[in-house]
Amino acid sequence: MNYGYFPGCSQTSSAKEYDLSLRKVFEKLGFGLEELCDWSCCGATSAHATNHKLSNALALRNIVLAGKQGIKNMVAPCAACYNRLITSQHEISMHPERKNETEELLSEKIPADVKVINVLELFFKIGLAKISENRKRDLNGIKAACYYGCLLVRPMNINNFDDAEQPTSMEMIAEAAGATTIDWNYKLECCGAAHSIVRKDIVLNLSKKIIDDAVLNGANVIITACPMCHTNLDMRQRAMKRKYPEHLMIPVLYITELVGLAMGMNVKDLGIDLHYVNFNYDEYIAEKLIA
Amino acid sequence: MGAYVNKDAKKLQPSFVSANLLTDTLPENNHTPFQKNNSDIPEEIRNRTFQDVSLCYQCGKCSAGCPVRYYMDIAPNKIVRLIQLGFYDEALKSSTPWICAGCLTCSVRCPKEFNLAGFMDAVREIAVKKKVKVKEKDILKFHKAFLNQIKRYGRLYEIGLVGEYKMKTLDLLSDVETAPGLFLKGKLGLLPDKVKDRKSIKKIFKKTDKKKINKH
Amino acid sequence: MKIGVFICHCGENISRTVDCPKVAEVCRNFPGVEYSTNYKYMCSDPGQKLIKDAVLENKLDAIVVGSCSPHMHERTFRNAAISAGINPFLVEIANLREQCSWVHDDVEEATQKAIELVRMALEKVKRDKPLTKIKVNVTKRILVIGGGIAGIQAALDVANAGYEVILVEKEPSIGGHMSQLSETFPTLDCSQCILTPRMVEVYQHPKIKLFTYSEVVKVEGFIGNFKATIKKKARHIIDDRCSGCGLCMENCPIKKKAYNSFEENLAFRPAIYTPFPQAVPNIPVIDETICTHYKNGKCGMCVKVCDREAIDFDQEDTMFVADIGAIIVATGFKLYNIEKKSSGSIYKGYGEYGYGKYRDVIDGLQFERIASASGPTSGEIKRPSDGKVPKKIVFIQCVGSRDESKGISYCSKICCMYTAKHAMLYKHKVHDGEAYVFYMDIRAGGKMYEEFVRRAIEEDNVKYIRGRVSRIYEEKGKYIVKGEDTIAGMPVVVDADMVVLASAMIPHDNAPLLARTIGIPYDKYGFYNEAHPKLRPVESTTSGVFLAGACQSPRDIPDTVSMASAAASKAIILFSSDQLEREPVVAKVNEDICQGCFYCKKVCPFGAIEVKDIKDINGIVFKEVAYINQGVCKGCGTCTATCLSKSIELAGFNNEEIFAQIAAL
Structure with missing residues (x-):
């Protein structure tokens, strides 16, 4: 069964390593991902914040392409893209007038049978056993705070693969990969998201709180599944350190990178060296290969 | 109504105050609620969100859980209240819809299942359409710069975005610590990653351009 | 047949849009009409006299009244007919108000429609047959289901009127939720102190038979003549031997295997237990x-210590059937639980409050037990996790x-009051503590209720904050409560030591099952439906089944007691006559043509249809028919419409009558 792959803009630049690790991990797990041909931006916050017709049209253009390419299931690893795509799909499925309007705009029929899933769902489709089976390395040293951010499990009436308030799917994946996970309070709090460039003050404060809570609850790594969360949590830590000298730097990994590490891939292959906060490999991983 | 108007009212007023001046200067006149409900704004919000603002019973749970509440000038629930009351100007010029990060915490927890994040999108959209002087104008500039990149390339060109945004805001000095880092790490491509069928993207933008639609 | 037509103006309600004199005039010429008139208020005394005089003077056989809905005054006009010597079922109402004048504007068209409506009624009345009321005997014994304050009050009232009562309670003791409460609003008197005397009174009353640890499993029959099957669950104690000494409970080696549900799971109980020391009856049960x-x-420790040999491990559940004339349902409520629900549930839990994972986030009944002098902390306010006194609550x-979004749209009515009481009790016990209440509205309608809430705020310095709480999480042993004061427009964060949730009142899980067993309707939550929200609030739509207390909707103790007494008085009224008269509008099966498909049995909402065997001369069954x-039977007509062989007829609404009515149009 082939799954479509909608990378999203970040995966081509600031979140290159997410793209890299995702492709490598799933290839090794024997799961083919077929990139959506000529995909375009989902519209992101800027479109839905200012022009909802544009927002729907940009998102659904990709669904039209998927239909043409014969894709029935498509993974959108970026939580924001994922949320945009399913929200637009939900809106046209609930309101035919919105569907007609958008179809007219695109001069295309929008297929109703393209299911967009996020990266956590994709791991569950493969089966967590498959991850455990492919474990090559002991991740015991990792105490992971799984950070879902706001868009991965919301809104709950559209997106109900996991609980919208107390999700556990990412923890299950991390544990299948051999990491220890911690229970914490800020796994769904917003990092500031699209305010990353304009209101750095907001992003800095919100991200700092998230990191502090993770550290307070004993985490030594934060795991994310969203390029925007990753940018805000990883890239802003230097500024945090400058503002709050007592700030403890904590590496932020993508869930795919974590699984990749467990499967024996190295830091460079997974692009972990591209992160701002250094992931000191030896500190976390006892080099003990599992037979 | 006419039957109850005192025809001698004018005579009773002090001679040095004209009738118009008196009514115009009374601040209460602008504060009678539910007067502007014939406006197109509630209708537009309904069209956009498929929900009526009367759903909201003002429990405040949205504001209570809002992660960016501290940066807003008016609590999110109060924006809904202002719209309910018909005080549109006050709602549209608030910084609140622009500070809203669209994280959906409010929508997920709303006891009335009112999609407040969607409502905020609608308020922003109306504010832009009505050319309201936006308090958080940099955020609007950012969105415009972002969409310009998409319009041009079909995908986000991050360097282009940052460049355009900085030109728009003349904020040239911030982010100096991160951008070079990104280059060094080889993350930011120097050239934009383009969609081949850019015509279709242009068409979408053309068809949804509010200014052009309005001209028709 | 001589028919009289009487057109009512209903003040101006009808005559404003219907030309009543014209209707009367036109109808006079219809075949069979002997007399026709119109009058301003036909339902008034002079109006009724007008009908009576006209009947006698013109020797009328049947009448048609053009007036308001039959729901309103059918009975009035039938009584007028009786006094004039006409069978009341030879009276037809043409509804000229709800179905005509109120819904039309055009006078000419409305008048024409009114004429048509009268014409239809005329065709029906010509075919109506005189009917006589059905008489049934009454068994003067009542079944009360539920032994909380509602059931206790109802049972005592009926018993004190001299009738026998069977009181069934599913728990080992009567008392219900009221026995769990610490003090009651708005007087702050001790709940147990006012309740236990009543519990004892029930136990000792010669007219009340008490069955605790028992359930009603089947109800058959109809008003005045029900048969209820009651299951008495095995207590494993021989009732009349047990003295209630409590030695068995003290000596039971199993101490911490089961939570004490009376203590709302804040304490444990042994395997042999009574729910609480004042239990009635004071006889333990064994949890198998x-x-x-x-x-x-x-083991057998209990057997060893019981010198009265009251323990019987081999005791089994017993069933018995009771003949009863009426039922009072008083099964009460339970509290909404914030835990994660299965996907099929109409309720959703509160993930934002932790789905119940925080031990010091408790519900109202748990707080009652903590504040109660007889509770697990002997009335000291301590938090469940570490026993510390919460300084901020x-x-x-x-x-x-x-x-x-969590599945409930209604207001639970009592929570504003009990929360004010909780905050007050807390402040009375923890003098240096701070109490915060997050509320949306304060609904304190009731005698001395508003004053009570104000007292909490003004005298006891309870801090009220208007706004729903969005999130609770634990941080360093504190519970961070994130709210917003919507009046000030300010975010509010409280680092509390303990959080008490005023959870909604919802029906018991098995409320719908019991409703189906008895045959009474319930709403989407499982609350039992009253027959009329204003005029028949304590009756169910099933005759002879009455409702009391929170099984019908959330209510507080005074309301529950009032309702219980009202239900009791309804039952007593029923028992005041030896025979009941019932409307003769019931369905009847033509056994010759019934095919025995029993679709009617499936659709009958009242369970009135049974299978009847038709036997030949030798006593051999050769056919089954509906009976x-x-x-x-309530005369709803569902069976009539469903019957494939057209063998069921509803008296007063048979096919001939209805078709003639339609044909007249």
Whole structure:
């Protein structure tokens, strides 16, 4: 069964390593991902914040392409893209007038049978056993705070693969990969998201709180599944350190990178060296290969 | 109504105050609620969100859980209240819809299942359409710069975005610590990653351009 | 047949849009009409006299009244007919108000429609047959289901009127939720102190038979003549031997295997237990699921210490059937639980409050037990996790209630009051403590209720914050409560030591099952429906079944007691006559043509249809047909419409009558 792959803009630049690790991990797990041909931006916050017709049209253009390419299931690893795509799909499925309007705009029929899933769902489709089976390395040293951010499990009436308030799917994946996970309070709090460039003050404060809570609850790594969360949590830590000298730097990994590490891939292959906060490999991983 | 108007009212007023001046200067006149409900704004919000603002019973749970509440000038629930009351100007010029990060915490927890994040999108959209002087104008500039990149390339060109945004805001000095880092790490491509069928993207933008639609 | 037509103006209600004199005039010429007139208020005394005089003067056989809905005054006009010597079922109403004048504007068209409506009624009345009321006997014994304050009050009232009562309670003791409460609003008197005398009175009353640890499993029959099957669960104690000394409970080696549900799971109970020391009856039960004897046949400690030989491990559930004339349902409520629900549930839990994972986030009944002198902390306010006295406590109202996203749109009515009481009790016990209440609205309608809430705020310095709480999480042993004061427009964060949720009142899980057993309707939550929200609030739509207390909707103790007494008085009225008269509008099966498909039995909402065997001369069954119990049938007509062989007829609404009515149009 082939799954479509909608990378999203970040995966081509600031979140290159997410793209890299995702492709490598799933290839090794024997799961083919077929990139959506000529995909375009989902519209992101800027479109839905200012022009909802544009927002729907940009998102659904990709669904039209998927239909043409014969894709029935498509993974959108970026939580924001994922949320945009399913929200637009939900809106046209609930309101035919919105569907007609958008179809007219695109001069295309929008297929109703393209299911967009996020990266956590994709791991569950493969089966967590498959991850455990492919474990090559002991991740015991990792105490992971799984950070879902706001868009991965919301809104709950559209997106109900996991609980919208107390999700556990990412923890299950991390544990299948051999990491220890911690229970914490800020796994769904917003990092500031699209305010990353304009209101750095907001992003800095919100991200700092998230990191502090993770550290307070004993985490030594934060795991994310969203390029925007990753940018805000990883890239802003230097500024945090400058503002709050007592700030403890904590590496932020993508869930795919974590699984990749467990499967024996190295830091460079997974692009972990591209992160701002250094992931000191030896500190976390006892080099003990599992037979 | 006419039957109850005192025809001698004018005579009773002090001679040095004209009738118009008196009514115009009374601040209460602008504060009678539910007067502007014939406006197109509630209708537009309904069209956009498929929900009526009367759903909201003002429990405040949205504001209570809002992660960016501290940066807003008016609590999110109060924006809904202002719209309910018909005080549109006050709602549209608030910084609140622009500070809203669209994280959906409010929508997920709303006891009335009112999609407040969607409502905020609608308020922003109306504010832009009505050319309201936006308090958080940099955020609007950012969105415009972002969409310009998409319009041009079909995908986000991050360097282009940052460049355009900085030109728009003349904020040239911030982010100096991160951008070079990104280059060094080889993350930011120097050239934009383009969609081949850019015509279709242009068409979408053309068809949804509010200014052009309005001209028709 | 001589028919009289009487057109009512209903003041101006009808005559404003219907030309009443014209209707009367036109109708006079219809075949069969002997007399026709119109009058301003036909339902008034002079109006009724007008009908009576006209009947006698013109020797009328039947009448048609053009007036308001039959729901309103059918009975009035039938009584007028009786006094003039006409069978009341030879009276037809043409509804000229609700179905004509109120819904039309055009006078000419409305008048024409009114004429048509009268014409239709005329065709029906010509075919109406005189009917006589059905008489049934009454068994003067009542079944009360539920032994909380509602059931206790109802049972005592009926028993004190001299009738026998069977009181069935599913728990080992009567008392219900009221026995769990610490003090009651708005007087702050001790709940147990006012309740236990009543519990004892029930136990000692010669007219009340008490069955605790028992359930009603089947109800058959109809008003005045029900048969209820009651299951008495095995207590494993021989009732009349037990003295209630309590030695068995003290000596039971199993101490911590089961939570004490009376203490709202804040304490444990032994395998042999009474729910609480004042239990009525004071006879323990053995919990087979944890008792060692039922695991491996060993232990038997209780047997050793019981010198009255009251323990009987082999006791089994027993069933018995009781003849009763009426039922009072008083099964009460339970509290909404914030835990994660299965996907099929109409309720959703509160993930934002932790789905119940925080031990010091408790509900209202748990707080009652903590504040109660007889509770697990002997009335000292301590938090469940570590037993520390909370110095900062937060109360959150409307948890579950008024929250459609969690499945409930209604207001639970009592939470505003009990929260004010909780905060007050807390302040009375922890003098240096701070109490915060998050509320949406304060609904304190009731005698001295508003004053009570104000007292909490003004005298006891309870801090009220208007706004729903969005999130609770634990940080360093504190519970961070994130709210917003919507009046000030300010975010509010409280680092509380303990949080009390004023959870919604919801029906018991098995409320719908019991409703189906008895045959009474319930709403989407499982609350039992009253027959009329204003005029028949304590009756169910099933005759002879009455409702009391929170099984019908959330209510407080005074309301529950009032309702229980009202239900009791309804039952007593029923028992005041030896025979009941019932409307003769019931369905009847033509056994010759009935095919025995029993679709009618499936659709009958009242369970009135039974299978009847038709036997030949030798007593051999050769056919099964439907039989309609005239005591149970409500005359709704569902069976008539469903019957494939057209063998069921509804008296007063048979096919001939209805078709003639339609044909007249």
